[in-house]
Amino acid sequence: GESVGLHLPTLSVQEGDNSIINCAYSNSASDYFIWYKQESGKGPQFIIDIRSNMDKRQGQRVTVLLNKTVKHLSLQIAATQPGDSAVYFCAENKGKAAGNKLTFGGGTRVLVKP
Protein backbone atom coordinates (compact mmCIF):
# COMPACT_ATOMS: atom_id res chain seq x y z
CA GLY A 1 0.00 0.00 0.00
CA GLU A 2 0.97 3.61 -0.07
CA SER A 3 2.10 5.57 2.95
CA VAL A 4 3.94 8.65 3.98
CA GLY A 5 5.50 8.31 7.41
CA LEU A 6 7.80 10.12 9.77
CA HIS A 7 10.73 8.72 11.74
CA LEU A 8 10.38 10.73 14.99
CA PRO A 9 7.22 11.88 16.72
CA THR A 10 8.92 14.67 18.73
CA LEU A 11 12.03 16.75 18.07
CA SER A 12 13.43 19.01 20.79
CA VAL A 13 15.88 21.65 19.55
CA GLN A 14 17.74 24.56 21.11
CA GLU A 15 16.86 28.02 19.83
CA GLY A 16 19.35 29.04 17.18
CA ASP A 17 20.27 25.48 16.23
CA ASN A 18 19.28 23.83 12.96
CA SER A 19 16.37 21.37 12.89
CA ILE A 20 16.06 18.36 10.63
CA ILE A 21 12.73 16.60 10.21
CA ASN A 22 12.65 13.34 8.30
CA CYS A 23 9.97 11.57 6.31
CA ALA A 24 9.89 8.25 4.47
CA TYR A 25 7.52 7.36 1.66
CA SER A 26 6.75 4.05 0.03
CA ASN A 27 4.90 5.05 -3.15
CA SER A 28 7.14 6.25 -5.97
CA ALA A 29 4.26 7.30 -8.21
CA SER A 30 3.99 10.77 -6.77
CA ASP A 31 4.14 14.10 -8.51
CA TYR A 32 5.60 16.08 -5.67
CA PHE A 33 5.98 16.37 -1.92
CA ILE A 34 4.98 19.15 0.41
CA TRP A 35 5.84 20.21 3.93
CA TYR A 36 3.16 21.79 6.09
CA LYS A 37 3.45 23.42 9.52
CA GLN A 38 0.52 23.23 11.91
CA GLU A 39 0.36 25.33 15.03
CA SER A 40 -2.00 24.52 17.85
CA GLY A 41 -5.60 25.33 16.96
CA LYS A 42 -4.80 26.24 13.36
CA GLY A 43 -4.93 24.61 9.96
CA PRO A 44 -1.81 23.36 8.16
CA GLN A 45 0.31 26.13 6.67
CA PHE A 46 2.23 25.54 3.44
CA ILE A 47 6.01 25.76 3.92
CA ILE A 48 7.69 24.43 0.79
CA ASP A 49 7.27 21.78 -1.85
CA ILE A 50 9.56 19.83 -4.14
CA ARG A 51 8.84 18.14 -7.45
CA SER A 52 9.75 14.49 -7.84
CA ASN A 53 12.34 15.39 -10.51
CA MET A 54 14.30 17.58 -8.09
CA ASP A 55 16.76 16.73 -5.31
CA LYS A 56 16.84 19.95 -3.37
CA ARG A 57 14.88 23.14 -2.97
CA GLN A 58 15.52 26.11 -0.73
CA GLY A 59 13.22 28.68 0.76
CA GLN A 60 13.55 31.25 3.47
CA ARG A 61 15.43 29.45 6.31
CA VAL A 62 14.16 26.10 5.02
CA THR A 63 15.61 23.48 2.71
CA VAL A 64 13.90 20.34 1.50
CA LEU A 65 15.93 17.37 0.29
CA LEU A 66 14.51 14.47 -1.68
CA ASN A 67 16.37 11.18 -2.00
CA LYS A 68 14.43 9.04 -4.42
CA THR A 69 16.86 6.12 -4.13
CA VAL A 70 15.92 5.48 -0.52
CA LYS A 71 12.51 7.21 -0.73
CA HIS A 72 13.38 9.75 1.91
CA LEU A 73 12.42 13.37 2.35
CA SER A 74 13.76 15.86 4.87
CA LEU A 75 13.05 19.42 5.95
CA GLN A 76 15.88 21.47 7.37
CA ILE A 77 15.11 24.63 9.33
CA ALA A 78 18.05 26.95 9.86
CA ALA A 79 18.48 28.94 13.09
CA THR A 80 15.34 27.55 14.68
CA GLN A 81 13.20 30.16 16.43
CA PRO A 82 10.49 29.85 19.12
CA GLY A 83 7.90 30.55 16.41
CA ASP A 84 8.97 27.36 14.66
CA SER A 85 7.44 25.29 17.47
CA ALA A 86 4.65 23.34 15.80
CA VAL A 87 3.76 19.98 14.26
CA TYR A 88 5.29 19.41 10.84
CA PHE A 89 3.71 17.14 8.25
CA CYS A 90 5.07 15.83 5.01
CA ALA A 91 2.47 15.14 2.36
CA GLU A 92 2.51 13.44 -1.00
CA ASN A 93 0.65 14.76 -4.03
CA LYS A 94 0.06 12.38 -6.92
CA GLY A 95 -0.70 15.18 -9.33
CA LYS A 96 -3.58 16.50 -11.40
CA ALA A 97 -4.66 13.10 -12.72
CA ALA A 98 -5.39 12.06 -9.12
CA GLY A 99 -7.08 15.34 -8.35
CA ASN A 100 -4.06 16.60 -6.42
CA LYS A 101 -5.12 14.46 -3.47
CA LEU A 102 -2.78 14.88 -0.52
CA THR A 103 -1.66 11.91 1.57
CA PHE A 104 -0.23 12.97 4.94
CA GLY A 105 2.09 11.32 7.39
CA GLY A 106 1.51 11.34 11.15
CA GLY A 107 3.50 14.48 11.92
CA THR A 108 6.55 15.45 13.96
CA ARG A 109 6.25 17.85 16.87
CA VAL A 110 9.10 20.36 17.08
CA LEU A 111 9.73 21.94 20.47
CA VAL A 112 12.13 24.89 20.54
CA LYS A 113 13.92 25.39 23.86
CA PRO A 114 14.96 28.95 24.76
Added chain:
Amino acid sequence: DAGVTQSPTHLIKTRGQQVTLRCSPKSGHDTVSWYQQALGQGPQFIFQYYEEEERQRGNFPDRFSGHQFPNYSSELNVNALLLGDSALYLCASYGTGGTDTQYFGPGTRLTVL
Protein backbone atom coordinates in the same frame (compact mmCIF):
# COMPACT_ATOMS: atom_id res chain seq x y z
CA ASP B 1 -6.78 38.83 -0.22
CA ALA B 2 -8.83 36.55 2.03
CA GLY B 3 -7.52 33.08 2.63
CA VAL B 4 -9.61 29.96 3.11
CA THR B 5 -12.34 30.53 5.69
CA GLN B 6 -14.45 27.98 7.52
CA SER B 7 -17.49 28.09 9.77
CA PRO B 8 -18.32 27.40 12.46
CA THR B 9 -15.11 27.30 14.49
CA HIS B 10 -16.42 24.78 16.98
CA LEU B 11 -19.47 22.55 17.06
CA ILE B 12 -20.88 20.10 19.57
CA LYS B 13 -23.39 17.47 18.47
CA THR B 14 -24.81 14.26 19.87
CA ARG B 15 -24.73 10.82 18.30
CA GLY B 16 -27.22 10.35 15.49
CA GLN B 17 -27.48 14.03 14.65
CA GLN B 18 -26.53 15.62 11.36
CA VAL B 19 -24.04 18.45 10.83
CA THR B 20 -23.16 20.88 8.04
CA LEU B 21 -19.79 22.58 7.83
CA ARG B 22 -18.98 25.43 5.46
CA CYS B 23 -15.93 26.56 3.54
CA SER B 24 -15.08 29.54 1.36
CA PRO B 25 -11.99 29.00 -0.80
CA LYS B 26 -9.12 31.41 -1.20
CA SER B 27 -9.84 34.15 -3.72
CA GLY B 28 -9.22 32.88 -7.26
CA HIS B 29 -9.45 29.20 -6.30
CA ASP B 30 -12.07 26.91 -7.83
CA THR B 31 -11.30 23.51 -6.28
CA VAL B 32 -12.14 22.56 -2.71
CA SER B 33 -11.04 19.48 -0.79
CA TRP B 34 -12.16 18.33 2.64
CA TYR B 35 -9.98 16.53 5.17
CA GLN B 36 -10.64 14.94 8.54
CA GLN B 37 -7.91 15.24 11.17
CA ALA B 38 -8.25 13.11 14.29
CA LEU B 39 -6.36 14.24 17.37
CA GLY B 40 -2.64 13.54 17.06
CA GLN B 41 -2.85 12.38 13.45
CA GLY B 42 -2.34 13.76 9.99
CA PRO B 43 -5.30 14.93 7.89
CA GLN B 44 -7.13 12.30 5.85
CA PHE B 45 -8.70 13.10 2.49
CA ILE B 46 -12.50 12.91 2.43
CA PHE B 47 -13.40 14.25 -1.03
CA GLN B 48 -12.83 17.02 -3.54
CA TYR B 49 -15.20 19.29 -5.43
CA TYR B 50 -14.65 20.99 -8.75
CA GLU B 51 -17.25 22.55 -11.04
CA GLU B 52 -19.92 21.70 -8.46
CA GLU B 53 -19.23 17.98 -8.70
CA GLU B 54 -17.43 15.47 -6.52
CA ARG B 55 -14.27 14.62 -8.43
CA GLN B 56 -12.31 12.44 -6.01
CA ARG B 57 -13.29 10.57 -2.88
CA GLY B 58 -11.32 9.01 -0.07
CA ASN B 59 -12.20 6.03 2.08
CA PHE B 60 -15.17 7.54 3.90
CA PRO B 61 -18.74 6.17 4.14
CA ASP B 62 -21.73 7.64 2.35
CA ARG B 63 -22.70 9.40 5.59
CA PHE B 64 -20.19 12.00 4.43
CA SER B 65 -21.51 14.08 1.56
CA GLY B 66 -20.79 17.47 0.14
CA HIS B 67 -21.77 20.21 -2.18
CA GLN B 68 -20.10 23.00 -4.10
CA PHE B 69 -21.90 26.19 -5.06
CA PRO B 70 -21.46 28.36 -8.18
CA ASN B 71 -19.31 30.78 -6.17
CA TYR B 72 -16.94 27.82 -5.41
CA SER B 73 -17.81 27.69 -1.72
CA SER B 74 -18.52 24.25 -0.33
CA GLU B 75 -20.37 22.38 2.37
CA LEU B 76 -19.55 19.13 4.12
CA ASN B 77 -22.50 17.20 5.53
CA VAL B 78 -22.22 14.30 7.94
CA ASN B 79 -25.31 12.26 8.80
CA ALA B 80 -25.94 9.86 11.69
CA LEU B 81 -22.98 11.15 13.66
CA LEU B 82 -20.81 8.67 15.53
CA LEU B 83 -18.45 9.33 18.43
CA GLY B 84 -15.58 8.55 16.05
CA ASP B 85 -16.54 11.47 13.84
CA SER B 86 -15.13 13.83 16.46
CA ALA B 87 -12.23 15.55 14.72
CA LEU B 88 -10.93 18.73 13.15
CA TYR B 89 -12.44 19.13 9.68
CA LEU B 90 -10.22 21.02 7.29
CA CYS B 91 -10.99 22.60 3.98
CA ALA B 92 -8.26 23.19 1.40
CA SER B 93 -8.45 25.02 -1.90
CA TYR B 94 -6.41 25.60 -5.04
CA GLY B 95 -6.93 27.05 -8.48
CA THR B 96 -6.83 24.72 -11.46
CA GLY B 97 -5.41 27.48 -13.61
CA GLY B 98 -2.51 28.17 -11.28
CA THR B 99 -0.09 26.21 -9.14
CA ASP B 100 -1.23 23.06 -7.39
CA THR B 101 -0.39 24.48 -3.96
CA GLN B 102 -3.27 23.79 -1.61
CA TYR B 103 -4.06 26.24 1.15
CA PHE B 104 -5.90 25.16 4.26
CA GLY B 105 -8.48 26.92 6.36
CA PRO B 106 -8.39 27.01 10.16
CA GLY B 107 -10.76 24.07 10.44
CA THR B 108 -13.95 23.29 12.31
CA ARG B 109 -13.58 21.35 15.54
CA LEU B 110 -16.49 18.89 15.76
CA THR B 111 -17.19 17.11 19.03
CA VAL B 112 -19.74 14.31 19.08
CA LEU B 113 -21.08 13.37 22.51
